[in-house]
Amino acid sequence: MSVASQDNAASVGRVGRTFVYLTLLLFALFYLLPFFIMLVNSLKPLGEITGGNMIALPQDWTIAPWLSAWSTAQIGVEPTGLKPYFWNSIRMVVPAVVICTMIGALNGYVLTKWRFRGDTIVFGLMLFSCFIPFQIVLIPMARILGILEISGTTAGLVLVHVVYGIGFATLYYRNYYAAFPTELVRAAQIDGAGFFQIFYRILLPSSGPITVVCVIWLFTNIWNDFLFGASFASGDAAPMTVALNNLVNSSTGVREYNVHFAGAILAALPTLLVYIVAGRFFVRGLMAGSVKG
Amino acid sequence: MGFLDINNVTKSYGAVEVLHKVDINVEEGEFLVLVGPSGCGKSTLLNMIAGLEGITSGEISIKDRVMNGVHPSKRNIAMVFQSYALYPNMSVGKNITFGLEMHGTPKEEREKALKDVASLLQIDHLLDRKPGQLSGGQRQRVAMGRALVRDPDVFLFDEPLSNLDAKLRVDMRTEIKKLHQNLKTTVVYVTHDQIEAMTLSTRIAVMYDGYVQQLGTPKEIYDTPENVFVATFMGSPAMNVMPATVEMIEGAPHAKISDSEGNHVTLAFAQDNLADWAGKEILLGIRPEAITDPEAADRDSNRIEKLANRVGVTEPSGADTFVTMTLGGKDIIARMRADTTVAAGEMFDFAVNMEKAVAFDPKTEARIKP
Numbered sequence: 001m002s003v004a005s006q007d008n009a010a011s012v013g014r015v016g017r018t019f020v021y022l023t024l025l026l027f028a029l030f031y032l033l034p035f036f037i038m039l040v041n042s043l044k045p046l047g048e049i050t051g052g053n054m055i056a057l058p059q060d061w062t063i064a065p066w067l068s069a070w071s072t073a074q075i076g077v078e079p080t081g082l083k084p085y086f087w088n089s090i091r092m093v094v095p096a097v098v099i100c101t102m103i104g105a106l107n108g109y110v111l112t113k114w115r116f117r118g119d120t121i122v123f124g125l126m127l128f129s130c131f132i133p134f135q136i137v138l139i140p141m142a143r144i145l146g147i148l149e150i151s152g153t154t155a156g157l158v159l160v161h162v163v164y165g166i167g168f169a170t171l172y173y174r175n176y177y178a179a180f181p182t183e184l185v186r187a188a189q190i191d192g193a194g195f196f197q198i199f200y201r202i203l204l205p206s207s208g209p210i211t212v213v214c215v216i217w218l219f220t221n222i223w224n225d226f227l228f229g230a231s232f233a234s235g236d237a238a239p240m241t242v243a244l245n246n247l248v249n250s251s252t253g254v255r256e257y258n259v260h261f262a263g264a265i266l267a268a269l270p271t272l273l274v275y276i277v278a279g280r281f282f283v284r285g286l287m288a289g290s291v292k293g
Numbered sequence: 294m295g296f297l298d299i300n301n302v303t304k305s306y307g308a309v310e311v312l313h314k315v316d317i318n319v320e321e322g323e324f325l326v327l328v329g330p331s332g333c334g335k336s337t338l339l340n341m342i343a344g345l346e347g348i349t350s351g352e353i354s355i356k357d358r359v360m361n362g363v364h365p366s367k368r369n370i371a372m373v374f375q376s377y378a379l380y381p382n383m384s385v386g387k388n389i390t391f392g393l394e395m396h397g398t399p400k401e402e403r404e405k406a407l408k409d410v411a412s413l414l415q416i417d418h419l420l421d422r423k424p425g426q427l428s429g430g431q432r433q434r435v436a437m438g439r440a441l442v443r444d445p446d447v448f449l450f451d452e453p454l455s456n457l458d459a460k461l462r463v464d465m466r467t468e469i470k471k472l473h474q475n476l477k478t479t480v481v482y483v484t485h486d487q488i489e490a491m492t493l494s495t496r497i498a499v500m501y502d503g504y505v506q507q508l509g510t511p512k513e514i515y516d517t518p519e520n521v522f523v524a525t526f527m528g529s530p531a532m533n534v535m536p537a538t539v540e541m542i543e544g545a546p547h548a549k550i551s552d553s554e555g556n557h558v559t560l561a562f563a564q565d566n567l568a569d570w571a572g573k574e575i576l577l578g579i580r581p582e583a584i585t586d587p588e589a590a591d592r593d594s595n596r597i598e599k600l601a602n603r604v605g606v607t608e609p610s611g612a613d614t615f616v617t618m619t620l621g622g623k624d625i626i627a628r629m630r631a632d633t634t635v636a637a638g639e640m641f642d643f644a645v646n647m648e649k650a651v652a653f654d655p656k657t658e659a660r661i662k663p
Contacts, residue, residue: 186345187378191392191439192366201391205382 042066042261049257065258069266073259075246082263084236085243089223089270091154092239096161097218103162104169104214105207109199111170112177113185123174129167134227145232157233161222169214176210177203212281220271240267296321296479297342297447302351304337312337312503314351319447319496322477328490329500330526336451338500339483343372343449355446366395371440372449375456377432379424379439386411386420389438396443410442430461437472450482454489466492487527491515499523518651521658524578530628533584535621536655537577539570546570548577548650553603553619563596563648564663575661576653581615583649584627586635590644600643607637618643 041049042065044058071081110116111123141160145151150159180203188198229239238246244267248260295318304312312334319325327335340346342353344365353360360368371392379388389410390403398406411417414434424432433453440448453469454462470493473480484490490497491511499506499514499522507519518524524532537548540559546567547559567575583591590597605624608615609631616627616635627643635641652661 181376181378183374183376183378184380186343186365187372187374187439188380188391189345190343190365190370190372192395193391197395202380202382 038261038265042258042265044258046254046256046258065256065262066266068256069247069259069263073247073256073263074250075243076250082240082243082247082266085238085240086266088154088233088237088243089240092157092161092233093219093222093270096158096165096222097215099158099162100165100169100218101211101214103166104171105173105204105211106199107166107170108173108175108177109203111174112180113182113198113203114195123170126167126170129164130171134164138227138231141228142232152233152235152237154233154237157228157237157239160228160232161218161225165218165222168217172210172214172217173207176207180206209281212278216274216278219274223271295319296323296356297481298352298354298357299338299342300352300354302338302341302353303349304334304341304346305349310349310503312341315505317498317505317508319479319481321479324473324480324482324493324495326482326484326490326494326497327500328484328487328497328526329506330485333500334503335483335485335500339372339449339451339481342447342481343370344368369443369446370449371443371445371447372451373436373440373453375452377424377436377453377456379432379435381424384421384423385416385427385435385438388424388435389420389442392439392443406442406444410438413441414438429457430465433457433465437469441476446479448478448480450480450484452484453482455484455486469493488529491527497527499526501526516649517660518578519660521576521578521653524651524653524660528580530581530615530626532578532580532651533620533623533625534576534578534653535623535625537575537621539567539573539575539652541568541571548575548652550577550621552601553605558600558602560598560600560645560647560650561596562650562652564650564652564661566663567652567661570652570661574655576655576658577621578651578653579625579645580649581626581628583646584625585644585646586629586633587642587644589630589633591646591648594646594648596647598645598647600645601640602643604635604637604639604641607635616641 037054040057041054043061043063045060045062045064048056048058048060069082071083072079073081075082075085107126111119142151145156145159148156148159150156184202185198188202193201223239224241225239226241226245229242230245233239234242244263247263297319299315299317299319302312302315303310315334315338317325327338329335337346341348342360344360344363348361355368355370379385380391383391386407390407393403393406407420408417411420414437416431416434416438419427419431419435424435427435436453450469454465457465466489473493482489482493491514494511496508496510497514498508501522507514507523509517514523514527518527518532521534525534535550537550539562540547540549542559542561546562546565548562549557549559552558584600587597587599602618602620604616604618606617608617612631614629614631614633614635616629616633618625618627629635653659654661
């Protein structure tokens with residue numbers, strides 16, 4: 001294998017390699033351009049943007065737009081900035097991700113190591129939930145939240161996201177645990193470990209990679225959700241995405257593009273951070289179980 | 294009643310019965326090996342003893358206590374798995390004491406038990422490592438340590454050596470035997486390797502197709518196989534089985550076989566009651582080591598028969614030379630001394646030890662008992 005690939009590398013030659021790197025560089029720049037524009041313009045006074053050149057670096061560097069977006073910008077009728085909504089999102093995402101991951105892991109454990117009659121059907125139905133479009137459940141969900149008296153609250157949003165997230169979390173953990181040797185579970189049974197002891201002591205400690213995948217996936221999806229946030233929690237309980245929309249839409253005359261850019265980056269920052277911190281485990285976890293050894 | 298009793302145990306999955314009325318009594322300190330080809334039900338039976346699989350009908354009891362429906366952890370058994378099943382997230386020491394911890398043994402006792410077992414198996418220096426950092430042989434030792442530390446009534450081994458390379462397998466085999474000799478524990482051991490079965494066991498149960506074909510000491514199994522399956526499964530190379538006709542010559546039963554030229558040769562049986570089969574077809578079974586050159590023939594045997602036949606192929610293996618010839622229309626293997634002078638294609642006078650020959654009923658394939 002290695003000999004063959006060296007041969008290939010040699011035969012591509014210097015010109016070919018330069019071409020490859022140039023192309024890659026070009027694409028990288030292309031993908032980075034929007035982010036660059038956002039960043040640059042969020043650090044300019046408004047006058048420089050309306051004055052024309054969006055791509056130029058700021059002549060007058062300022063973090064005022066960031067401060068404004070965070071704490072004083074007009075969101076709807078209140079000049080609160082995005083701060084309270086940022087914490088709304090955190091209060092929504094963290095419990096939802098934790099609950100989903102725990103239930104998903106437990107589901108995966110039961111569906112692979114404590115098989116029962118009809119378990120594949122149960123799993124199939126759970127998978128089905130991954131593919132139901134959000135719009136379809138809006139009205140029934142609104143009704144249920146109403147009955148539970150948590151409509152318009154962060155708790156309501158947590159419930160909605162947990163319900164949607166369990167399908168994916170179960171899928172991840174089931175496939176991961178399917179490759180987990182059943183002999184280990186049997187050995188633990190003989191050793192006298194019970195249902196939950198086997199789960200906590202044997203399976204969970206070996207679930208690092210898939211947990212990272214699951215958490216990144218759920219965190220990103222739930223943080224970025226707009227539809228459920230806008231439908232079930234507008235007003236004080238609105239999550240970051242909805243607040244960002246309101247920030248952009250509620251103008252007091254002048255459109256403060258620099259503040260909007262800063263707000264958009266703030267809204268994207270947590271998911272970005274999660275990727276940077278845990279991203280290298282992401283691919284590793286996705287591959288786990290698919291290839292043996 | 295024995296120490297471990299398996300009484301009329303059957304196992305069905307839906308309508309399919311995979312184990313049929315298995316009946317084995319194991320005495321205390323015995324080393325019982327369940328041997329058979331894949332799918333014969335030997336692992337299923339072991340899992341039923343362990344409590345990992347339910348019993349469809351019949352009864353399994355250990356120390357006169359019926360175990361049907363008793364949780365695996367409450368049977369006072371320990372099991373060594375084929376993949377060793379070491380917990381990857383725990384250190385070797387933790388792996389070994391996990392069972393004790395789950396059974397609520399105090400920490401000091403656990404530490405002491407761990408120390409004893411570790412020094413017995415010479416794994417003291419590995420206790421802080423993770424299973425992933427161990428070699429195959431070391432993992433095997435840890436797996437045995439985990440079983441030993443519990444001081445169980447019965448040890449269950451599920452093909453514990455099949456993941457090791459050939460040399461290590463032989464070493465570990467000896468070590469398991471030593472361990473059993475020292476500790477005198479009761480062992481049920483599953484394998485598909487008939488040499489492991491022969492070398493380790495005090496008794497063997499040969500299984501095939503969900504039936505126990507024969508239960509007996511290694512010598513009984515080897516010398517007096519109950520049927521053609523047992524005869525050909527045990528032993529390497531396998532027992533030669535060829536069609537023959539019983540013919541009475543001077544009042545004594547002989548086996549009439551066609552040789553490589555198509556001529557009939559006769560070999561006198563040592564088994565007198567075969568006179569009842571005069572004129573009928575039988576299957577004649579002769580182990581390779583019972584066909585030798587005349588100089589190497591067993592001097593204690595009262596019935597060495599001469600057999601002139603053409604040599605087909607010779608295969609020197611170092612310790613022995615295997616000689617293949619055609620007899621009764623089958624390829625027959627003889628096991629000769631390493632420095633025998635047999636040459637391929639030539640006629641040779643073989644010596645057949647007919648005291649070791651067995652005869653089978655061609656219809657039922659069961660042995661015709663003397």
